[in-house]
Amino acid sequence: MPIDLVVNVFVAGLLTGLVYGLMALGLSVIFGVVRVVNFAHGEMMTIAMYATVVLFAALKLDPFLAVLPVAAGFFAFGYGLQAAVINPFVTRPETSQFMLLLAVAMVLVNGLLIIFGPDARNVQVAYQLESWAIGPILVDKARAFAAGAAVVTAGLLVAFFRYTLVGKAIRACADNYHGAKVVGLNIKRLYALTFGLGSVCVAVAGCAMVLLVDVTPALGMAYTLLAFVIVIVGGLGSMAGALLGGVLIGVSEALAGLFFTPSAKSMFSFALLILVLLFRPQGLLGRKT
Amino acid sequence: MTDRKGTNRRQFNQVVAATVTLSALSPFGIARAQGAKLKVGVLLPRSGVQSFIGQSCQKGADLAPGVIREMLGVDVELMNADTETNVDTARTRAERLIQEGAQVLVGPFDSGAAAAIAQVAEQRGVPFVINIAAAPQITEQGYKFTFRNFPTAVDLLRNGLGLIGELFQATNTVPRTAVFMHVNDTFGQSMAKGIGGILPRLTQLPFRIVETISYDPAAKDLTVEVSKAKATRADFLLLVCRLNDAIILRREMVKQRWNPMGIIGPGNPGMYENQFYRALGKLSEYCISNVPWYNPRNELTKRVDAAFRKQNPKDQLMFHALNVGYTFEAILIAADARKRAGTSDPKALADAIRQTDIKSRMMLGGPIKFNAKGQVEGLASACIQNLNMHPTVVLPASAAEAKPVFPMPGYKA
Numbered sequence: 001m002p003i004d005l006v007v008n009v010f011v012a013g014l015l016t017g018l019v020y021g022l023m024a025l026g027l028s029v030i031f032g033v034v035r036v037v038n039f040a041h042g043e044m045m046t047i048a049m050y051a052t053v054v055l056f057a058a059l060k061l062d063p064f065l066a067v068l069p070v071a072a073g074f075f076a077f078g079y080g081l082q083a084a085v086i087n088p089f090v091t092r093p094e095t096s097q098f099m100l101l102l103a104v105a106m107v108l109v110n111g112l113l114i115i116f117g118p119d120a121r122n123v124q125v126a127y128q129l130e131s132w133a134i135g136p137i138l139v140d141k142a143r144a145f146a147a148g149a150a151v152v153t154a155g156l157l158v159a160f161f162r163y164t165l166v167g168k169a170i171r172a173c174a175d176n177y178h179g180a181k182v183v184g185l186n187i188k189r190l191y192a193l194t195f196g197l198g199s200v201c202v203a204v205a206g207c208a209m210v211l212l213v214d215v216t217p218a219l220g221m222a223y224t225l226l227a228f229v230i231v232i233v234g235g236l237g238s239m240a241g242a243l244l245g246g247v248l249i250g251v252s253e254a255l256a257g258l259f260f261t262p263s264a265k266s267m268f269s270f271a272l273l274i275l276v277l278l279f280r281p282q283g284l285l286g287r288k289t
Numbered sequence: 290m291t292d293r294k295g296t297n298r299r300q301f302n303q304v305v306a307a308t309v310t311l312s313a314l315s316p317f318g319i320a321r322a323q324g325a326k327l328k329v330g331v332l333l334p335r336s337g338v339q340s341f342i343g344q345s346c347q348k349g350a351d352l353a354p355g356v357i358r359e360m361l362g363v364d365v366e367l368m369n370a371d372t373e374t375n376v377d378t379a380r381t382r383a384e385r386l387i388q389e390g391a392q393v394l395v396g397p398f399d400s401g402a403a404a405a406i407a408q409v410a411e412q413r414g415v416p417f418v419i420n421i422a423a424a425p426q427i428t429e430q431g432y433k434f435t436f437r438n439f440p441t442a443v444d445l446l447r448n449g450l451g452l453i454g455e456l457f458q459a460t461n462t463v464p465r466t467a468v469f470m471h472v473n474d475t476f477g478q479s480m481a482k483g484i485g486g487i488l489p490r491l492t493q494l495p496f497r498i499v500e501t502i503s504y505d506p507a508a509k510d511l512t513v514e515v516s517k518a519k520a521t522r523a524d525f526l527l528l529v530c531r532l533n534d535a536i537i538l539r540r541e542m543v544k545q546r547w548n549p550m551g552i553i554g555p556g557n558p559g560m561y562e563n564q565f566y567r568a569l570g571k572l573s574e575y576c577i578s579n580v581p582w583y584n585p586r587n588e589l590t591k592r593v594d595a596a597f598r599k600q601n602p603k604d605q606l607m608f609h610a611l612n613v614g615y616t617f618e619a620i621l622i623a624a625d626a627r628k629r630a631g632t633s634d635p636k637a638l639a640d641a642i643r644q645t646d647i648k649s650r651m652m653l654g655g656p657i658k659f660n661a662k663g664q665v666e667g668l669a670s671a672c673i674q675n676l677n678m679h680p681t682v683v684l685p686a687s688a689a690e691a692k693p694v695f696p697m698p699g700y701k702a
Contacts, residue, residue, distance in 0.1 A: 001520075002520055005516055005517070005520045008516055008545075009512070009513055009516050012512045012513070012516070013513075016510065016512075113336075118335070118336035118337065118340045119340060119341065120340075120341075120533060122568070128540075129540060129543045129544055129572075130544075131544050131545070131546065133546075138544070138545055138546065140512075140544050212509075212510065213509040213510065214509075214533070214536075214537075218337070219509075222509075253513075254512070254513050257513035257514065257517075258513050258516070258517060261503065262502060262503070262504045262505075262508075262511075262513050262514045262517070263473045263503050263504060263505060265513070
């Protein structure tokens with residue numbers, strides 16, 4: 001097999017994996033702090049994709065410029081969702097939380113179906129079909145920009161949690177819920193902020209993803225599942241783990257498609273999941289509880 | 290005692306008695322069978338991965354009642370159901386349509402769904418006229434209520450591969466290698482199996498397949514598949530696709546700067562649909578599909594075209610040719626049988642469908658006549674090339690609207 005083919009496929013898998021990682025990062029951040037598994041995660045990304053499509057159709061706004069209004073809207077949406085709907089469920093059994101977020105997912109999917117119908121939609125920007133040639137390697141521009149956005153967003157998020165007072169307070173909540181309460185932190189507000197930040201990750205991922213795949217209302221479920229696989233492989237609650245998991249899944253799917261059969265791509269990501277669950281249940285970068 | 294309109298008590302009692310009798314008989318289908326309207330259950334994938342094609346087929350169903358009433362004087366009532374591009378949903382929707390009184394089922398543009406609906410139709414004794422579905426096994430099961438006015442995958446391929454030979458002759462080209470890519474659903478697998486069986490016997494074709502790559506029709510990304518195909522350095526791409534994957538694949542070819550001599554579909558949908566042109570613009574140009582097509586000169590085609598334009602003023606029949614044509618003909622077959630049977634009883638309808646002999650038709654090929662297996666034979670294909678953003682017949686020469694362009698020119702991203 002030609003080496004340039006392998007490298008091309010590897011690079012494509014790596015870039016796609018970074019976008020996957022950003023999408024899963026939102027899930028991981030929310031779980032790491034709020035301890036709620038967001039079953040509406042993929043559906044939220046689908047809404048971000050539709051928002052990008054609408055902004056492009058109405059204002060010819062490039063998806064990477066649409067990131068700003070979409071992310072702002074998603075922060076408000078995530079904050080409001082946590083404050084108004086999820087907070088009362090934080091102390092309830094996990095099954096209640098699952099059902100609540102599944103219900104939210106159903107509402108979102110059907111709302112999208114009513115508004116946009118079942119047809120696939122996309123944006124068409126000038127660079128979408130272009131690629132850079134680096135020797136025999138072709139790098140898809142849209143994919144590279146999307147991966148770049150993922151890396152920048154992840155970096156900003158890490159910096160926020162590490163260097164800002166609010167970020168440190170959120171980490172304190174995640175590390176010791178009762179301790180945070182004792183020192184007077186407003187837990188509910190911090191939870192809402194965290195959900196808002198997780199939603200911003202989803203929004204950026206959605207804006208980037210719309211350059212790579214066409215969006216339909218039913219798209220969300222597959223990406224919710226993919227996000228779960230990624231965060232379980234990387235380590236639930238670990239930001240670096242989410243990115244690593246995304247890259248591993250992206251690259252393994254691409255190489256499996258190349259060396260075996262493309263039809264069996266997703267089989268390999270689930271095989272990786274089983275291996276991680278068997279030999280390192282906390283995930284590659286997760287902490288033992 | 291007589292009321293002011295002249296109805297006496299005896300007449301009133303007779304009417305009441307008749308109504309009660311009809312009501313009592315209707316659960317057994319006795320009265321229903323004599324109903325004036327033919328209730329046609331139309332099963333199509335109007336949402337999901339195949340939604341564009343399903344909605345395209347639906348246009349053919351929607352115009353059918355009006356055209357058929359004019360032609361045959363038969364009133365057709367459509368009972369529409371969405372299969373959601375899902376085999377299980379197709380099965381349950383078929384069950385529900387029959388429960389709700391459908392006397393004939395039509396659809397479903399998918400071999401997997403057709404196989405599931407055929408089982409329901411057989412169990413319930415309701416005729417099922419397939420509009421589009423090519424898997425040969427559907428009419429090889431000995432079913433008594435399943436009929437297909439569409440070529441099997443083998444016939445599609447035989448016609449399609451034959452036209453590829455004619456294309457090479459017409460353009461004086463001799464491609465030596467092809468990479469074969471196909472969707473891995475029921476239809477795609479049938480086509481792949483057919484190509485494996487037929488191609489070695491067609492010694493007049495100058496090319497051999499250097500690699501076969503299957504993929505999921507619901508795939509969101511075909512980077513790996515296209516990379517593998519490009520690496521074969523094959524002269525042209527032989528592609529059995531659906532619509533959405535065809536769009537993704539074509540975009541990926543541009544991204545990867547892969548310029549084969551051509552992209553040829555040997556008997557599949559995907560590259561002549563309106564959405565293909567809308568989504569890809571100029572990138573849709575020169576793709577070739579060897580598929581069953583309508584005869585633009587036929588009287589019935591002109592009639593359907595007029596009805597189509599009336600219902601879809603902003604659209605053109607040519608973008609829905611196969612989908613509208615075969616869906617319309619499926620309902621026409623049912624209505625024709627209803628007229629000859631003189632009843633809407635499903636079993637009588639099935640017997641009448643078996644005796645169908647419709648000579649004046651829309652699609653290319655001989656008369657609509659079913660063989661003992663419920664299959665229409667002698668259906669023809671045309672070589673359709675995307676030229677100037679619309680499907681154009683380029684072969685056979687007798688029906689050609691333009692000359693074929695092969696190899697296709699390179700594109701600029």
